[in-house]
Amino acid sequence: MMRRLPPWLLLAGPGMLFILVMLLLPLLAVFVFSFWRTESYELYADWNLDNYRVLFGEPAYRTFLLRSVVGALLASLICLVFAWPVAYFIARHGGRYRLLLVLLIAAPFFTGLILRIGALQGILGPGGLINMALGMMGSAPIAALMYTQTAAMIGHVYLFVPFMVTAIYLSLVNFNFDLLETAKINGAGPLRAFIEVTWPLNWMGTSIGLVLVFIPCLASAVTPRFLGGPNATSFGMSLGQQFGETGTWALGSAMGVVLFGVSLLVIAVMGLSVNAKRSGYTGRGNA
Template sequence: MTAPDISPLATPAAKGVKLPPAVLLIAPGVVFIICTLLLPLLAIVVFSFWKTESYELYMDWNLDNYRVLFREPAYRVFLLRSILGAAVTAVICLFYAWPVAYFIARHGGRYRLLLVLLLAAPFFTGVILRIAALQGILGPGGLINMGLGMMGLNPIQALMYTPVAATLGHVYLFMPFMVTAIYLSLVNFEFALLETAKINGAGPFRAFIEVTWPLNWIGTAIGLILVFIPCLASAVTPRFLGGPKATSFGMSLGQQFGETGTWALGSAMSVVLFFASCAVVVIMGMSVNPRRSGFTGPGR
């Protein structure tokens, strides 16, 4: 009588472990997120505690980079300017996007998809080309000032190389994000509820405030996030449209990794921007009431 084979090759684990299909489906995405998002973020956090000398990073654990950020008035001004500019841009996009998204969702009919695709038309070109087009419109010799000159009026200096110009550029670049987010929220909205509100004596404005706005707040919140966070870290638009008076936190961050080569300080600035963005997401998430937005949970 021969003894049973108890070698490792005979065990079920050695014959091959069958992973659940769900694990096989999500594994590539998880690996991609870890390699392209989590590991670079972890590296940035680590570098923020090091120091830079002669364009080289040295492992010297300290908080000097964060002390510089919060003690130097210039960095505080850049950060506050970026937050204020992003907030103003988000508010302008909000007031402009709601009527556009509402019209497309309610009156677009069979052309709704076409109208939404037209919003994405500017994205068929690069950011630099779109900003250059804005320079041709807002610049000292642009279309607007040329038209004013033909009418005998003085040119508007605030249209170029000012914070106003940078804000206009941000609105132009990020408006489609806001419109799309609100539209996707409205596309499944029951507009018959507005007729019910009208029957019960509510005017158009009251129906919007008490019915349409709260039931579609989640789309508005997503749109605010999609506009605010890119504007907060924007560097190209303030550089080409805003000029020195519109120097942003993102512009200064880019200089740390470019001209000055202070990568450790730039990493600390990146960490500050990351936590500022997370704070915005948390605040907007807390403002969303799932039931008020029409979500009743699974199985209901």
């Protein structure tokens, strides 16, 4: 007689199967295709490293990758600076309205991505609100606000800063703010208390927020296309072209593998930087 399956397997089995089929298998396929070649929109199992030679040999692809990495890093740092004060205020002073405040921050996600980017175009564009206001004051419009790397950066910060706020807030929810009073009694000022108490005890939330912002910005294609223009072509935009206009799927697969590798590297670095015993999630301090 067949032995009964444990209840946990019956509950987790469908989800595990879905992840295996819909996530791991496509990733494996992309990895395999990256060693093939494409001709006339057809994939051929001609095993070689030509796609990677193209990516790391041609200056354009290196420029796109470097631009995406630097842009994602800057966007993450800007989101970090903006998000920490907001998350701290909500966690400490939000009271019974904390959940409502967090939901309000996430309100833009109730609409589609294109709509949100279109709203930014209406603000930053040549005929947008900023330039209209400048015109009413007699000043010349600022052309650099649109179709530049600066515009793409503003778009990334606008789109992903709620992720950073939410991650830091969830860490601060478990933080004992009485520790700050103890630090104050022992002569620590607000800045020192933040650096030596609040920041290290909530580094896990901060690191998760950095990952949640960095990886989407790294692979972003829509925001640079609609806000950055040709001068802000990203690695993600070029990757999308391989699977679309040019049909060079093997090269696009190699680009996907590179992006996945960079993302894993960032996750590994953030993971190594986290001390779980000092995490705001564990509620435990050092012995």
